[in-house]
Amino acid sequence: MSSAPNAKALGHIRVLDLSRVLAGPWCSQNLADLGADVIKIERPGTGDDTRAWGPPYAKDPLGKDTSEAAYYLAANRGKRSVTVDISKPEGQAIIRELAKQSDVVLENYKVGQLKRYGLDYESLKAVKPDLVYCSVTGFGQDGPYAHRAGYDFLIQGMGGLMSVTGERDDLPGGGPQKAGVALCDLMTGMYSTIAILAALTHRDRTGEGQYIDMALLDVQVAMLANMGSNYLHSGKAPKRWGNAHPNIVPYQTFACSDGYIIVATGNDGQYVKFVEAGGRPELAADPRFVTNPLRVQNRDVLVPMLAEMVLTKTRDEWIDLLEAVGVPCGPINDIGEVYQNPQVKAREMVVDVPHPVAGSMKLVRSPMRLSATPADASVAPPMLGQHTDAILRDLLGHSDADIATLRERGIL
Template identity: 80%
Template sequence: MSTSNSTPLPKALGHIRVLDLSRVLAGPWCSQNLADLGADVIKIERPGSGDDTRAWGPPYAKDAVGRDTSEAAYYLSANRGKRSVTVDIASPEGQALVRELARHADVVLENFKVGQLKRYGLDYESLKAVKPDIVYCSITGFGQDGPYAHRAGYDFLIQGMGGLMSVTGERDELPGGGPQKVGVALTDLMTGMYATVAVLAALTHRDRTGEGQYIDMALLDTQVAMLANVGSNYLNSGKPPKRWGNAHPNIVPYQTFACADGHIIVAAGNDGQYQKFVEAGGRRELALDPRFATNPMRVKNRDTLVPLLAEMVRERRRDEWIAMLEAVGVPCGPINDVGEVFDNPQVRSRGIEIEVPHAAAGTVKLVRSPMKMSATPATSDKAPPMLGEHTDEVLSEMLGKDEAEIAALRGKGVV
């Protein structure tokens, strides 16, 4: 996106440099957001192997003749817009390089185990000594203190420990009932999102006061925080919420229904929408019945009402229901598979799927940032980097290393 005279629009974070020591998902999701907003994100990776997710395939990106490249689709999902530099941070020379790079950075992001980077002289206090106003964000499973601080934390475990799986899945008394994890690593992703917000807030504080700070992000903290109304329901009732499958604990009908040829979601958020729903299905008596006239009554009598609604919905095809309900303003929609998602006319119109140049694959398909901003648009036009693709460039540009110095570092396995 550019102005009418073809001058590129400014980048919101074009003045920010991020030294990203994180890998896998939560940290890279944060740094990808910052890169989309224009920050220069330098991804520090282990020589020879790099981010673990580079090998988390298949599927892999394919080259022009259909052969797999070394770039796993998982890795591609969280690393666009960055520059990759390989450094062995277990070596003293590698640690010195990272400290030099930190001197030129605004933000350091890491997700190592508690205390590990202190042994390398790459913890907050060590880097604050070389860059006093640094914003340093650590992401761990359980945070920097508490009895679980030194445990390894993984999204799946945290979904279970943090209560999400207790409210996800079909009701215990129904077929298929039991705890279920969410189909994407939601806790990792939300931790990355909260970390993004925290980093931006810390940068704003730094710009106002000159003071950097330390950010302690934990997957478990995030998971508990994002329980939202479910957590609030417990705190205000003392009763642990249960699983409701595709239904809603506080709204009826707000769930999936089987049609004659598939499934739909009906989200009747008020009494008027409920009335229009049953009238469209030819069951006006269900709107007049005092047991179902208001949402509190429908919640109370859900076990009586829902089978009647299910019988009604099963009489028509999915597309017929969607057309009828959209015509009368009842929120509804299909349950798409991912292929149908990317083929959806609204998704296509919004340009969410993009194709960008890639060193090994020629081009790769990515999902653009969902942040649409008029004055400082997010950009997603740089493919995730190949391992070490920018090592020479960054060491020369930022640290003034010449070819001979870089070659010597490479010969010793430091980069």
């Protein structure tokens, strides 16, 4: 193990993070939240691409923009930043030194790129035999697409998500739609986190490290969930249903007199309570609608009647009525409303953390709630190269003169 255990769940783990943008950094941020020492390797001068993906940027105490893009801040809390030019032999040597002191290496370079630098799994395994090494790519390390660049938007389309996301083709606005966040990147980061933790558990039991091959397309296919299963068991490709559900009715959005509401009746009893609350009990007794399979079969008849019913009341009136009788429902909040939600506030999902330039900044805390080893979101994402000198000096034993020489030569 790389360091003495502490009170954090992964306080004994060091992660050498060669990834950038979102999927890899999302994974390493999870590990940092759980206490791992994550050393983020960045290009001298520019760093992670997302540092420049603004506006918006964090603001300093005077309200002026800093150099810290909000996109970068979303995926890099709790890490330490070291700038190293890995295209140069001296930089590669530093990475090998750091790998020797680490438990995990995480990277998202194109297939074969790090092998040219002697930083692939086999090369680093030679200096750290029990290393856990995780590669994140668009299509994986083998197969006909392995050398293609993979981007979340492309994978959402290629992997089927956009075929089931968006309004129905026969309705206004119908057509494929990507998710509002880079869902495939984020899920790949989550799956990578799980795979790394599994590999570390295996290492702790056996002393054996291993290689992890994570692909965005694999993740997208896996996360089709019931949609993928529907196809495998019917032979029919699912279609887009907009905000409706292919297998449950009513399970969708409805327009109220002043906005929209989500109604999610998961069983026949909830459906009965819904229509009774709306003053239409005859819709519960109608033989066309008494069971969910019948409601699915007759959705084109039922849904317009439900839509007319819902329009008679305001959003808040419906929420009060349906919550009182146990029918799942809720508003469609914009993100500003999300952060004002009393439940979000009660769960303290937003935290203020100190920052060397901004003074303080707001971050979203980890949703992982562990009673004995709580996740920690109290350390702001690092400035570019903020920890270079300290890590080279304290962890690798370089002198101040060595560090100054490396910086003068453009290695750091």
